[in-house]
Amino acid sequence: MTFDLSTGLFVFVLATFIGLEVIRRVSPLLHTPLMSLTNAISAISVVGAILITSREDATTLTKILGFIAITAVVTNIVSGFLITDRMVKMFKKRGAQK
Amino acid sequence: MQNLVNYIYIISAGLFVLSLKWLNHPDTSRRGVFAGEIGMLLAVTGAFIKAYPIHNIEWIVAAIVIGTAVGIPIAYIMPMTAVPQRTALSHACGALAAALVGTAEFYQRQGQTGTDALSGFVMVALMLETLLGFLTFTGSLMAMGKLQEILWQRPITYKNQNAVNFVLFAIALGLGIRLVIVPTDTWIFPIFAGLSLLFGVLLIIPIGGADMPTVIAILNSYAGLSACAMGFVLGNNLLVVAGALDGSSGLILSIIMCKAMNRSFTNVLFGAFGQIQHVAGKAEQRNYRSASPEEAASILESASSVIIIPGYGLAVAQAQHKIRELYDNLMKRGVDVKFAIHPVAGRMPGHMNVLLAEADIPYDRLVEMDEINGEFPQCDVALVIGANDVTNPKARTDKTSPIYGMPILDVDKARTVMVIKRSMNPGFAGIDNDLYYLDKTLMLFGDAKAFTAELVKELPARVAA
Numbered sequence: 171m172t173f174d175l176s177t178g179l180f181v182f183v184l185a186t187f188i189g190l191e192v193i194r195r196v197s198p199l200l201h202t203p204l205m206s207l208t209n210a211i212s213a214i215s216v217v218g219a220i221l222i223t224s225r226e227d228a229t230t231l232t233k234i235l236g237f238i239a240i241t242a243v244v245t246n247i248v249s250g251f252l253i254t255d256r257m258v259k260m261f262k263k264r265g266a267q268k
Numbered sequence: 269m270q271n272l273v274n275y276i277y278i279i280s281a282g283l284f285v286l287s288l289k290w291l292n293h294p295d296t297s298r299r300g301v302f303a304g305e306i307g308m309l310l311a312v313t314g315a316f317i318k319a320y321p322i323h324n325i326e327w328i329v330a331a332i333v334i335g336t337a338v339g340i341p342i343a344y345i346m347p348m349t350a351v352p353q354r355t356a357l358s359h360a361c362g363a364l365a366a367a368l369v370g371t372a373e374f375y376q377r378q379g380q381t382g383t384d385a386l387s388g389f390v391m392v393a394l395m396l397e398t399l400l401g402f403l404t405f406t407g408s409l410m411a412m413g414k415l416q417e418i419l420w421q422r423p424i425t426y427k428n429q430n431a432v433n434f435v436l437f438a439i440a441l442g443l444g445i446r447l448v449i450v451p452t453d454t455w456i457f458p459i460f461a462g463l464s465l466l467f468g469v470l471l472i473i474p475i476g477g478a479d480m481p482t483v484i485a486i487l488n489s490y491a492g493l494s495a496c497a498m499g500f501v502l503g504n505n506l507l508v509v510a511g512a513l514d515g516s517s518g519l520i521l522s523i524i525m526c527k528a529m530n531r532s533f534t535n536v537l538f539g540a541f542g543q544i545q546h547v548a549g550k551a552e553q554r555n556y557r558s559a560s561p562e563e564a565a566s567i568l569e570s571a572s573s574v575i576i577i578p579g580y581g582l583a584v585a586q587a588q589h590k591i592r593e594l595y596d597n598l599m600k601r602g603v604d605v606k607f608a609i610h611p612v613a614g615r616m617p618g619h620m621n622v623l624l625a626e627a628d629i630p631y632d633r634l635v636e637m638d639e640i641n642g643e644f645p646q647c648d649v650a651l652v653i654g655a656n657d658v659t660n661p662k663a664r665t666d667k668t669s670p671i672y673g674m675p676i677l678d679v680d681k682a683r684t685v686m687v688i689k690r691s692m693n694p695g696f697a698g699i700d701n702d703l704y705y706l707d708k709t710l711m712l713f714g715d716a717k718a719f720t721a722e723l724v725k726e727l728p729a730r731v732a733a
Contacts, residue, residue, distance in 0.1 A: 173503030175389045182496065185509040188285055189516030195292045198611060198636050201521060201618025202351060203301075204291055205488055209358050211284050211304055212514035215495045217315040218369045218502050222376060223328055224319040233324055235372040237331045239365040244335025245342070246358045246365075247308055252343030253354065255301045257622050261294035264630035 203257045210250025216243045269317065276314035277506040283307030284510055288517070294631050311506060348626045349583050352484060352615040353415045359487045360408035366494040367401025367461070370394050373501055374457060383503070386451040393500035395444040399464045400494035406468030408487050414477055415615055421477040433470055436463060475536065482525040482536050484616050489518025521617045528611035528637075530663075530674040556692070559710040561719065564686055565726030567710075571648035571684075573604040575640065577677055578624065580614055581654020585716035588627035591653065593724045595629060601727075606633055608640040608650075608677050610658040641678045650682035652703075654716050656689075660701045671699060685709040688719045 196204050222228070223236030284307045290300030316322065346354050374394055377384050386394070413419035426432075440463040443456050475483055492514025499507030526533060559567075568574060576595070582588065598605050607629065613620035621634050635643075644650060652659055659679040662669040679685055680703050687704060689711060703709060712719055 173505065175500075178500050178503070178505070178508055181505045181508045182499075182512050185281075185512035186516050189288070189513040190520060192285060192288045192292075193513075193517045193520050196288070197292060197294075198524075198609070198618055199294065199621045199631055199634060200291055200297060201524075202355075202614075202616060202622045203297065203618070204288075204517060205355055205484070205521065205617065206351070206358075207287065207291060207301060207304055208488065208492065208514040208517040209355060209362065210308070211287070211510050212362050212492045212495045213365075214284075214308070214311055214507055214510035215362065215366045215369060215498050216308075217311055217504065217507060218373075218498045219365055220312070220315040220328060221319055221502065222369055222372050223324055223331075224322045225376065226323045227376075228324055229376060232372045232376045233327050235368040236324075237327050239368040239372075240328060240331035241335045241338075242361040242368075243365040244332050245339040246361050248336050248339025249342040249346075249354070250339075250358060251301060251305050251308070252340065253346060253351070254304075255298065256343060257348070257351075257625075258291075258294065258297035258301060260622065260625040260628075261297070261631045262625070262628065263294075264632055 199261065200258070203254045206250050206254040206257065210247055210254065213243045213246040213250060216240060216247065219243055269320075273314045273318045276310050276317070277504070280307045280310040280314065281506050281509040283310070284513055288513060311510075314506075348622055349586075350416075351622060352480065352619060353412050355616060356408045356412035356415060356484055356487070359484070359491045360405050360412065362491045363401045363404035363408060363487075363494055365401075366491070366498050367398050367405060367464075369498060370398040370401060370494075370501065371457070371461065374398070374451075375454065378452065378454065388448060390501055391448040391451050393497045395448060395460070397494050397497035397501055398461060399440065399444065400490050400497065402461055402464035403468040403471070404487050404490040404494060406465045407472045407483075407490075408468075410469055410472035411480060411483055411487060414472070415480055423476040424473040429474060433467070436467060436470070440464060440467065479529070479531075479536050481612050481614070481616050481619075482522050482529070482531070485518050485522035485525055486533075486536075487518070489515050489522060492516075492518055524611060525617060528675060530671070554705045556704050556711050557707075557709065559686070559712055561712070561722035561726050564710065564712050565723050567684060567686070568598060568603070568649060568651070568723065569601065569727060571603055573606075573643075573647045574598060574649045574651060575606050575608050575644065575647045575679075575682065577608045577610075577650060577652045577655045577659060577679055578613060578620055579610075579653065579655025579658065580620075581656075582716050583614065583620075583623050583654070585654065587653065587717035587720050588623055590717050590720040590724065591624075592627040592629055594720055594727075595633075597724055597727050606635050606640065606643070608637065608679075609634050610637050610655070610677055612658065613655065637675060637677055644678045644681040647682045649684045649686060650679045652679060652685065652687040652689075653720070654688070656701055657699060659703050660699065662699065662702055669699060679703060680706060683708065686712055688712045688714065688716050690715065 219239040287300045287304035290296040443460045496511025663671045663674040663676045
């Protein structure tokens with residue numbers, strides 16, 4: 171798959187529209203979990219961080235920056251998904267408790 | 269091998285969309301989180317396959333181990349009242365990562381050719397990635413400081429603030445353009461990065477505590493967009509998709525927040541809300557009625573419907589669990605109890621819902637503003653706990669009020685209004701609330717938690733009698 175500017179913009183525009191439509195439907199009840207979840211998802215930059223750190227010709231600077239980046243972003247992935255799950259678990263219907 | 273990675277990425281992108289779709293309702297939300305986790309796992313697997321044979325694996329593994337070790341305690345120890353701070357912190361982490369990867373790409377790919385070349389469009393994306401990344405990093409740290417109340421809450425303003433910001437932005441833009449044209453001018457890059465970092469600080473200092481929900485949402489959007497820009501740099505559609513999802517989510521939330529406060533984007537970012545507050549000075553002494561816990565309890569007891577209006581003051585007083593006891597007690601007596609949730613109740617979008625859900629209040633009792641406003645005229649008692657500006661009728665009537673036009677909860681339409689409040693001091697925005705002086709309003713003075721506890725104590729006593 172080749173990537174150029176127009177393909178990228180194409181994907182970006184479509185993804186934005188899907189995002190807007192899907193997120194508009196999220197109940198205001200869940201806006202806080204929504205934000206932690208999208209936060210965890212935007213930690214997708216872990217892919218870029220892994221790719222650059224694992225380069226054969228990676229300079230020391232690249233390795234250090236990559237290392238910090240992976241640490242920061244893995245923290246986000248782990249805490250983001252776990253805390254979202256912790257939050258959505260709390261939402262119970264009437265009668266479901268006790 | 270390359271095709272396999274692409275297919276993995278496509279599945280991963282699909283799972284992210286499903287994940288957000290399933291989050292639209294509490295019944296499916298856990299499935300949504302699970303889909304997101306699988307999507308992320310696939311994405312990481314894909315990255316490892318693509319990077320194979322992997323060099324510097326020890327760096328990568330060490331970083332993943334540290335990140336996990338830090339992430340798990342954060343997720344479990346963090347109290348729900350501190351979720352806004354955690355969110356701001358994770359915006360900062362995500363943005364920092366994007367900015368650092370951008371920086372690494374910039375230096376690593378100097379003088380490279382072929383797919384690694386720093387072509388014009390790659391450089392534009394890279395500049396955007398690092399600008400948004402560094403700006404969101406410092407901006408989010410500032411926001412976190414304000415939410416955690418380590419930093420001053422009041423907006424900081426100085427003369428020609430917007431002009432200074434604009435000039436700095438123009439310089440950063442100029443340097444950015446220069447780098448796009450001549451990517452080999454590596455000495456410019458640190459200046460560009462420094463300006464971006466500075467810019468993040470300058471953007472947040474004039475913003476007051478009350479605007480934090482909007483600011484967090486905007487920073488959420490920026491963090492997503494910087495991941496998206498990274499997708500353009502790397503030629504990776506998965507990053508573009510995931511970044512765009514995050515960007516649009518932040519955008520929608522910030523629009524909702526702006527609407528809920530009747531502010532525009534530019535007004536939040538450049539308006540410095542706090543300044544207006546001094547205009548509303550101490551007005552004349554007005555009369556109000558107050559009541560004791562006994563009186564309040566007997567009114568609640570004889571009511572058939574009660575709407576509770578929680579505000580952030582409730583969370584500050586840690587009164588959630590006492591409120592739940594009050595809720596249980598009244599429901600057992602056949603009183604219909606609902607909660608009216610204003611979009612900006614709490615410190616971030618939806619925060620109050622999480623706080624009440626944590627106290628085991630069923631979510632079908634948490635009703636959003638537009639739905640509940642029609643119910644106030646039929647409601648016997650509206651009990652305001654820790655909320656202020658969102659109940660102020662001035663927002664509907666007084667054109668000179670700073671909160672004029674802000675959508676509010678129509679608490680004043682209820683038959684009886686009770687307000688638990690420490691004193692008559694004006695609240696966060698420093699605006700006097702007409703609600704407190706209505707004939708049907710009873711002021712209940714005291715700490716939200718202590719007073720609610722007394723209400724609960726009074727209620728069973730009456731049953732025995």
